[in-house]
Amino acid sequence: MTDSRQQLVAGAADMIRRRGRGATSIREVAKHSGTPLGSTYHYFPGGKHELAAEAVRYAADTVSGILAAKLRAGPVDGLQAFFALWRNVITGSDFQAGCPVLAVSIEEAPSDDPAVTVAAEAFTAWSALLAESLRQHGVDPARADHLASLVVAAAEGAVAMCRAQRTTDALDHVAAELTALISAVTDR
Amino acid sequence: MTDSRQQLVAGAADMIRRRGRGATSIREVAKHSGTPLGSTYHYFPGGKHELAAEAVRYAADTVSGILAAKLRAGPVDGLQAFFALWRNVITGSDFQAGCPVLAVSIEEAPSDDPAVTVAAEAFTAWSALLAESLRQHGVDPARADHLASLVVAAAEGAVAMCRAQRTTDALDHVAAELTALISAVTDR
Numbered sequence: 001m002t003d004s005r006q007q008l009v010a011g012a013a014d015m016i017r018r019r020g021r022g023a024t025s026i027r028e029v030a031k032h033s034g035t036p037l038g039s040t041y042h043y044f045p046g047g048k049h050e051l052a053a054e055a056v057r058y059a060a061d062t063v064s065g066i067l068a069a070k071l072r073a074g075p076v077d078g079l080q081a082f083f084a085l086w087r088n089v090i091t092g093s094d095f096q097a098g099c100p101v102l103a104v105s106i107e108e109a110p111s112d113d114p115a116v117t118v119a120a121e122a123f124t125a126w127s128a129l130l131a132e133s134l135r136q137h138g139v140d141p142a143r144a145d146h147l148a149s150l151v152v153a154a155a156e157g158a159v160a161m162c163r164a165q166r167t168t169d170a171l172d173h174v175a176a177e178l179t180a181l182i183s184a185v186t187d188r
Numbered sequence: 189m190t191d192s193r194q195q196l197v198a199g200a201a202d203m204i205r206r207r208g209r210g211a212t213s214i215r216e217v218a219k220h221s222g223t224p225l226g227s228t229y230h231y232f233p234g235g236k237h238e239l240a241a242e243a244v245r246y247a248a249d250t251v252s253g254i255l256a257a258k259l260r261a262g263p264v265d266g267l268q269a270f271f272a273l274w275r276n277v278i279t280g281s282d283f284q285a286g287c288p289v290l291a292v293s294i295e296e297a298p299s300d301d302p303a304v305t306v307a308a309e310a311f312t313a314w315s316a317l318l319a320e321s322l323r324q325h326g327v328d329p330a331r332a333d334h335l336a337s338l339v340v341a342a343a344e345g346a347v348a349m350c351r352a353q354r355t356t357d358a359l360d361h362v363a364a365e366l367t368a369l370i371s372a373v374t375d376r
Contacts, residue, residue, distance in 0.1 A: 019296035022211045098294050102345070105352035106286050106294075108207040120352040146361040149349070150342055153362050157290070157345030158337070164293035164308040173334040174341050181369065 005043045007033040012055035017100035018093070021052050021115060022107055052104065053114035059100045060122030067126060071133040075182050078133055079151055082126075083175040086159050087168055095166050098159045127152050137186035147185070151178055193231045195221040200243035205288035206281070209240050209303060210295055240292065241302035247288045248310030255314060259321040263370050266321055267339055270314075271363040274347050275356055283354050286347045315340050325374035335373070339366055 011033030015024040026048050030037045044051040066085055071078035089097050101122045104115045130148035135141055154174045161170035199221030203212040214236050218225045232239040254273055259266030277285050289310045292303045318336035323329055342362045349358035 020208055020210060020294065022208060023295070095299075096296060101352075102348045103294055105348040106208065106291055107211070108284060111283075111354065116352050120349075120354070123349045123352060123358070143365075146365045149346070149358050149361040150365045153345035153349055153358055154338055154342040155345065156348055157341035157343065160290050160293040160344055161308075161311045161337070161341055164289075164304050164311060166299065166308070170311070170337050170341055173337040177331075177334045177338045 002043075004035050004039050008035050008040055008043060008051065009054050009058045011035075012051050013059040013100050014097065016052065016055055016103050017059065017089070017097045020103045020107055024048075024052070026051065049114060053118050056100055056104055056115045056118045056122065060118065060125065063101075063122070064125050064129065067129050071129060075130065075133040075137055075186055076179055078130060079178055079182055080175065082130075082151065083155055083158075083171055083178075086155055087171050090159060090162050090168060090171070095163050098163055099156055102156050102159070123152055134182070134186065139185055143185070147182065151182075154178060190231075192223050192227050196223050196228055196231060196239065197242050197246045199223075200239050201247040201288050202285065204240065204243055204291050205247070205277070205285045208291045208295055212236075212240070214239065237302060241306050244288055244292055244303050244306045244310065248306065248313065251289075251310070252313050252317065255317050259317060263318065263321040263325055263374055264367055266318060267366055267370055268363065270318075270339065271343055271346075271359055271366075274343055275350075275359050278347060278350050278356060278359070283351050286351055287344055290344050290347070311340060322370070322374060327373055331373070335370065339370075342366060 008029060012024065012029045015029055015032055026040050027037060029051065030040050040051065041047070044054070063082075063085065067078055067082055070081035086099065089099070101119045105119045109116050127145070127148040130151055131144040134144035134147055139147065155171070158170040158174045162168055196217060200212065200217045203217055203220055214228050214232075215225060217239065218228050228239065229235070232242070251270075251273065255266055255270055258269035274287065277287070289307045293307045297304050315333070315336040318339050319332040322332035322335055327335065343359070346358040346362045350356050
């Protein structure tokens with residue numbers, strides 16, 4: 001990917017996680033990324049929908065990469081890294097940024113919307129990484145899927161709670177509770 | 189509250205839970221609610237921000253009322269009613285509606301935004317109801333707060349996952365896991 005194209009994708013992901021997709025315009029993404037407006041149509045002939053889908057995929061893959069790496073040390077390490085990542089996004093933006101995958105998931109969209117499809121795949125991918133790690137550490141397969149969904153859902157919901165409440169309490173309390181739960185059900 | 193005013197508030201809450209606050213205009217709320225546009229300025233001289241804050245409060249109080257009633261039968265009943273409520277919103281709207289409290293929490297807004305303040309209070313109120321019930325059923329006070337945050341965060345995150353994935357799996361799996369957890373830590 002060229003630098004300009006990459007800057008547009010990263011800039012779009014940042015704007016979407018702050019304000020949602022509906023409030024994110026190609027013009028502002030270009031400005032936000034310091035890229036000429038004309039370049040956006042060169043790189044993304046499909047316009048805003050194409051750019052948004054790619055931005056969500058970029059954010060999703062970044063999170064998957066971190067999660068996969070941290071899970072090598074076990075499910076508790078992966079869980080804690082997942083929560084730390086969202087905590088850093090929140091505190092690093094003074095509670096103004098959250099998760100772009102969540103953001104596109106809750107805006108009205110057609111059922112075949114590309115960014116929402118990518119968001120669905122991202123939730124599935126993160127859950128699958130966590131579930132696989134849980135299974136490797138002795139958790140029954142069906143239970144592993146349920147626990148993995150719980151971790152992803154709780155982190156996503158806690159990010160929204162923290163943004164509204166302007167404290168990291170929800171993420172910190174949820175991480176503590178899930179750490180205890182995952183430690184209790186996995187072997188060492 | 190007059191019928192027209194009530195219709196505007198309920199209509200705004202419905203639009204916000206479907207598309208977010210940024211994409212919700214006073215004009216469309218009036219149309220959606222079958223109310224003359226002039227009435228909206230009569231009832232809400234503060235405009236969209238006043239209407240949005242009241243819509244979020246209306247939705248939050250409705251959920252609090254249901255949660256408080258169901259918690260009288262114990263924390264597991266309350267938890268299951270909370271998840272059933274969100275499941276009904278999702279399935280009743282063909283995955284197009286979610287939680288208006290979450291929606292306003294993740295849009296860029298000034299730190300003193302009235303709707304976000306109401307959203308923060310809603311998360312706190314729902315968590316407090318659950319935590320009080322857990323304490324009444326033998327859970328240590330600090331743990332009760334953490335578990336209550338986990339339930340609220342996980343339900344909110346699961347709603348977003350279900351909308352993107354167009355299945356109720358995330359809510360169902362998370363509810364099953366939390367039912368087991370809350371059953372295990374509470375006395376009967």
